[in-house]
Amino acid sequence: MLTSQRKQLILQKLAADGQVQSKALSEAFDVSEDTIRRDLRELSAEGLLQRVHGGALPASAAVATFSERKTLALDSKRTIARRGAALIEPGQVVIIDGGTTTAELITFLPRDLELTVVTHSPGIALGLADHPRIEVVVIGGRLYRHSLVAVGAAAIEGIAKVRADLFFMGVTGIHCEAGLSTGDYEEASIKRAFSTRAAETVVLASAEKINTASRWVIGDVSMVNTLVVESATEESLLTPFTARGIDVIRA
Structure with missing residues (x-):
């Protein structure tokens, strides 16, 4: 052969x-x-x-450049993002990771919602600038151009001062055995740090991310409290996550 x-x-x-x-x-x-x-x-x-x-x-398809990822599974991302936004309650402190799915998430936040958002993404911060009742706290650091987020020691130091209700974590892969993963070492560190500062971690997972892996491990899937997926996602793909005690919500 x-x-x-x-x-x-x-x-x-x-x-x-x-x-x-x-x-x-x-x-x-x-x-x-x-x-x-x-x-x-x-x-x-x-x-x-x-x-x-x-x-x-399987390799995650979500490791392309930010501009390429913006159009990848866009309808799926919007559906999941809308359901994710419904998890947010007025008055909470919410960490919103950088990424194309979280960029869709903020478009579904009501303009009269009173909230504090912590983010290391300039794009997320700018997207919330016209929401008069949302206080935006921007974590600074070195700009990682691939994902347009701040990384590095300064970012880690800023994250250590946060105490949040929810963290919407962006991942490129989620697998019950291989864990949560992303395409960059420093991004993985930032995501781990954010997760330790939130009472609950939510992952918005479009189909191309489930049961795939990327190069850098963020951590075990036990870091996740809630997984939001498309309604059409096969039950067999989700059973391993529910068996680990993760709350799976179909959008």
């Missing part, structure tokens, strides 16, 4: 099963595990999967 044919079969199995294991692949194709690891390494370099210990998971 040609290498290209084997790689295609690996991708087909990954799409069908949601994960692949190096040992099982080596037995199925009658090749060494070293050969399979090389295949997985090359497929990972092409962005077609995410390697994990012992095998691979």
